Amino acid sequence: MPGSHFPPDAWIVGVDLGGTNIAIGALQADGSREVAFHSEPTLAVEGPEAVTERIVKAVERTITRVQQETGATRAQFVGVGIGAPGPLDRARGVVITAPNLGWTDWPLREKVHAATGLHATLDNDANCATLGEWWLGAARGTRNAIGITIGTGIGGGIVIDGQLYHGASDVAGEIGHVTIDSTGRRCKCGNYGCLEAYASGPAIAERAREAMWGEEPGVLWRLVEGDVSRITAQMVYAASKQGDPIAIDVVRETARYLGAGIGALLNVLNPEVVVLAGGVVNAGESLFQPLRAEVKRRAFRPAVEACRIMPGALGGSAGVVGAVAAFLQQTRGLDPA
Amino acid sequence: MPGSHFPPDAWIVGVDLGGTNIAIGALQADGSREVAFHSEPTLAVEGPEAVTERIVKAVERTITRVQQETGATRAQFVGVGIGAPGPLDRARGVVITAPNLGWTDWPLREKVHAATGLHATLDNDANCATLGEWWLGAARGTRNAIGITIGTGIGGGIVIDGQLYHGASDVAGEIGHVTIDSTGRRCKCGNYGCLEAYASGPAIAERAREAMWGEEPGVLWRLVEGDVSRITAQMVYAASKQGDPIAIDVVRETARYLGAGIGALLNVLNPEVVVLAGGVVNAGESLFQPLRAEVKRRAFRPAVEACRIMPGALGGSAGVVGAVAAFLQQTRGLDPA
Numbered sequence: 001m002p003g004s005h006f007p008p009d010a011w012i013v014g015v016d017l018g019g020t021n022i023a024i025g026a027l028q029a030d031g032s033r034e035v036a037f038h039s040e041p042t043l044a045v046e047g048p049e050a051v052t053e054r055i056v057k058a059v060e061r062t063i064t065r066v067q068q069e070t071g072a073t074r075a076q077f078v079g080v081g082i083g084a085p086g087p088l089d090r091a092r093g094v095v096i097t098a099p100n101l102g103w104t105d106w107p108l109r110e111k112v113h114a115a116t117g118l119h120a121t122l123d124n125d126a127n128c129a130t131l132g133e134w135w136l137g138a139a140r141g142t143r144n145a146i147g148i149t150i151g152t153g154i155g156g157g158i159v160i161d162g163q164l165y166h167g168a169s170d171v172a173g174e175i176g177h178v179t180i181d182s183t184g185r186r187c188k189c190g191n192y193g194c195l196e197a198y199a200s201g202p203a204i205a206e207r208a209r210e211a212m213w214g215e216e217p218g219v220l221w222r223l224v225e226g227d228v229s230r231i232t233a234q235m236v237y238a239a240s241k242q243g244d245p246i247a248i249d250v251v252r253e254t255a256r257y258l259g260a261g262i263g264a265l266l267n268v269l270n271p272e273v274v275v276l277a278g279g280v281v282n283a284g285e286s287l288f289q290p291l292r293a294e295v296k297r298r299a300f301r302p303a304v305e306a307c308r309i310m311p312g313a314l315g316g317s318a319g320v321v322g323a324v325a326a327f328l329q330q331t332r333g334l335d336p337a
Numbered sequence: 338m339p340g341s342h343f344p345p346d347a348w349i350v351g352v353d354l355g356g357t358n359i360a361i362g363a364l365q366a367d368g369s370r371e372v373a374f375h376s377e378p379t380l381a382v383e384g385p386e387a388v389t390e391r392i393v394k395a396v397e398r399t400i401t402r403v404q405q406e407t408g409a410t411r412a413q414f415v416g417v418g419i420g421a422p423g424p425l426d427r428a429r430g431v432v433i434t435a436p437n438l439g440w441t442d443w444p445l446r447e448k449v450h451a452a453t454g455l456h457a458t459l460d461n462d463a464n465c466a467t468l469g470e471w472w473l474g475a476a477r478g479t480r481n482a483i484g485i486t487i488g489t490g491i492g493g494g495i496v497i498d499g500q501l502y503h504g505a506s507d508v509a510g511e512i513g514h515v516t517i518d519s520t521g522r523r524c525k526c527g528n529y530g531c532l533e534a535y536a537s538g539p540a541i542a543e544r545a546r547e548a549m550w551g552e553e554p555g556v557l558w559r560l561v562e563g564d565v566s567r568i569t570a571q572m573v574y575a576a577s578k579q580g581d582p583i584a585i586d587v588v589r590e591t592a593r594y595l596g597a598g599i600g601a602l603l604n605v606l607n608p609e610v611v612v613l614a615g616g617v618v619n620a621g622e623s624l625f626q627p628l629r630a631e632v633k634r635r636a637f638r639p640a641v642e643a644c645r646i647m648p649g650a651l652g653g654s655a656g657v658v659g660a661v662a663a664f665l666q667q668t669r670g671l672d673p674a
Contacts, residue, residue, distance in 0.1 A: 087639055096639075144505055158605070160497055167607020168481055168643035177604040177637070181518050181530075182597035191600065191635045193518075260519035263528065267514040268495070268605070270504020298528045300514070302424055302433075306505035 005332060008032070010078045011066055012327050013059050013118075016125060016319030017051075017084040017108075019044060019100030019152075023316060024058045026066045027324045029078070031136050036065040037317055044101045051101070052108060055082075056115040079119035080112055081327030083128030083319050090170050090330075093122045100152075123164070123326040125319055127173055129312075130157025131164050131329070132322025133275045137313040142272040146265055147312070148175050148258075150278035153188075154196040158269065163329060176200065178261045195261040199254050201233035201279060208236045208250045219244035237283040251283055252290050259294020266299035266307055277312035342669060345369070347415045348403055349664050350396050350455075353462060353656030354388075354421045354445075356381060356437030356489075360653060361395045363403045364661045366415070368473050373402040374654055381438045388438070389445060392419075393452040416456035417449055418664030420465030420656050427507050427667075430459045437489075460663040462656055463492025464501050464510055466649075468666070469659025470612045471496045474650040479609040483602055484649070485512050485595075487615035490525075491533040495606065500666060513537065515598045532598040536591050538570040538616060545573045545587045556581035574620040588620055589627050596631025603636035603644055614649035 006012075008030035016023040025037030040058060042051060059080055066072055085098040093109025095101070109122040123131075130139075130147025139145035145159040156175025158165040165172050176196035177189055184193030185203075197203055209228045212220060219239040224230040239247035262274055280287060288309065296304050312318055343349075345367035353360040362374030377395060379388060396417055403409055422435040430446025432438070446459040460468075467476075467484025476482035482496040493512025495502040502509050513533035514526055521530030522540075534540055546565045549557060556576040561567040576584035599611055617624060625646065633641050649655055 087637070156605075160502065165497065165606075167640070168609045169607060169639040171603070171637050171640040171643070172605065172607040174604040174637060174640075177601070179516055179597055179601040179635075181520065182594070183518065189637065193597075257519070260516055260530075264514070264516040264601075265605070266508070267511040268493075268509065268602070269502075270506060270509040272505045298516075300424070300508050300511060300526065302506040303504070303508040303511075306508070 006078050006328070009072075009076060011063075011072055011076050012078060012324045013062050013080045014320035014323035014327070015055055015059065015080060015082045015112075016128065016323055017055065017082065017101075018042060018125065018319075019085065019098075022051075022055060022058060023320050024055075024062055025317065025320045026062050026077075027321065029328060033070070034317075034321070035069050036062045037320060039316070042101070048101070048103050048106045052106075052111045052115075056112060059112070059116055059118075077118060079121070079327050079331065080116060081128075081323035081325070082108060082112060082120060082122050083125040083323040083326065084108060084122060086124040086170065088122060088124055088170055090122060090166065093120070095122070119327075119331060121327045121330040123323065123330070124155075124157070124170065124173070126155025127157040127164050127166070128322030128326050129155070129277055129318040130159060130173070130275070130322065131325045132314055132318035132320070133277070133312050134159045134162070135325040136321050137318060138275045138310050139273045144269070144271045146175065146269060146271045146274045148262075148274065148276050150199065150276065150280040151201055154200050164326060175261070175265065178264055180257055180260050195257065198257040199261070199280075204233040204236055204250060204254055205231045207253065208247065211246050211250055215246055218246060220247055234279055234282065237279070237287075240283065240286055248286070251286050254280075254283075255287050255290035256294050259291050260298060262291070262309065263295045263298030266295060266303040270303045271307055274307060274309045275312050276309070277315075277318060281311040343415055343665070346409075346413060348400075348409055348413050349415060349661045350399050350417045351657035351660035351664070352392055352396065352417060352419045353465065353660055354392065354419060354438075355379060355462065355656075356422065356435075359388075359392060359395060360657050361399055362654065362657045363399050363414075364658065366665065370407070371654075371658070372406050373399045374657060376653070379438070385438070385440050385443045389443075389448045389452075393449060396449070396453055396455075414455060416458070416664050416668065417453060418465070418660035418662070419445060419449060419457060419459045420462040420660040420663070421445060421459060423461045423507070425459060425461055425507055427459060427503065430457070432459070456664075456668060458664045458667040460501065460660065460667070461492075461494070461507065461510070464494035464503070465659030465663050466492070466614055466655040467494025467496060467510070467612070467659065468501050468662045469651055469655035469657070470614070470649050471499075472662040473658050474655060475612045475647050476610045481606070481608045483512065483606060483608045483611045485599075485611065485613050487536065487613065487617040488538055491537050501663060512598070512602065515601055517594055517597050532594065535594040536598070536617075541570040541573055541587060541591055542568045544590065545584065548583045548587055552583055555583060557584050571616055571619065574616070574624075577620065577623055585623070588623050591617075591620075592624050592627035593631050595624075596628050597635060599628070599646065600632045600635030603632060603640040607640045608644055611644060611646045612649050613646070614652075614655060618648040
């Protein structure tokens, strides 16, 4: 990593804290080796103390496994990078609110530091996933990149000149909350017509439910066994691949919404690459082909020509890789001792 | 200017080339003195050779005036910064297309350099206006700023970490082409529902014309002497200040559109300041008050709290000041000799 002050054989543990699972693993500072990647349930209902303890134990187990597998010493472990849902106060290392975890003002970074004795950093989970794809994944070798993770919500991150861009108060990169239609669907954030209100996993399922109303039963009906409340975005992608016309329409419509949002981002940020991650990637070219066509119709030509739009390369480990990369960027110039 | 390698008493000439006027002036490298600011007609119909010759003569006259007023020597003039309508190829110093000028692939930077013997740089006019406000105007002292200039079109610029952000192919900052309504008004750029299609000067006039249809004649009618085709955005602001209900509605609606676009930008870029320039500033608090309220309704709270939204402080000279600032940034590290 450019600017890392750590020796290449230093190890950093990465933690990607989600509402359902904690993903964890360790990387060498030069990105050349990944060891002990795994995940375990978050069990958020047990509260922040218990979850933090679980993270600390997982960090210690990861260190032990790396030592066993590589012969590394404990002294070679220079820190822990943590990605967590936001909003965060990065400077203080505090999770301000995380609805999926039920946390408020939780000083996660200090807790992990105190329990492990290791330097720790905290950054937004979607920022970390973007930085991971930039460091070792689909956006490798670029200076300016946008990452978009589509799941229950739509998260995002922006890399500018090879650095995560955080903005004035760590909000930057909320790609899910660009506007598609300023008088359109209400978004959970309180705004109207955000991309997330149209193209998140639940929004895709919702649009499929709406589209099935009064239509002939098809593949989607069989997948949900007649209970439309069970529809998920993954079922829509699967049904689309099996030729279900309603699902195909919903995927195309999703591509148009994403294309409108990404087109606007190309006009504003003119990135070299937009990396899409999350379940939506499973839709494959049936999504990416119309998405690229929509962006081409909407954005300025020199911006379209300069930009690749592609699926992430790291899958579920992007957040862990990126948490390590964020640690390296945040501690640049920090004495690793 | 941070990072300038020029002595503080070096002089740079700034040129802001527009479709109607060429604004020009000279600044000292430390921004402490401005001399010989003036403007003259572009006369674009005479073609690129004639306009370029007019620029070169204006540069020489500006240098002479500075020498007369300050006793500076010719050797103290280290270069010319030029702001021009885009799209541009900054690396080659070429205006790729400028519809308002009727130019295609015009190597403006080299022409000016060859004729004056001075280093020259070229950047987008809206980028320069933003950088000018950042250097010596309303965005002074910030790291991350967005500038929006509302006129015939809506131009914009982005300053990140105190540097103009250009993106992969010099398109970045096309703030006029963020989406308000992806199935809405057709924009001149080919896209649908761009901010520019709702809130540019001509779009404001067009909405006023639409709103007057079938309504009682009021202040606006008197201003245009019954000929609605003569409405301009400036008349709408004036009528609004005189209490014309239609004009007041149009200004409020403009504030809502701008608020939707700026709200989305706050979620993505989380700037410290958004500076608005152009005729729209004449609408004063009747625009800014509802605009700030709309942004507050739409964007994430920590982004709203971190950001001031305000009129530019430099008026028509922002582009000239910024062209000089862009020269200083582009030539950082260049030997000024």
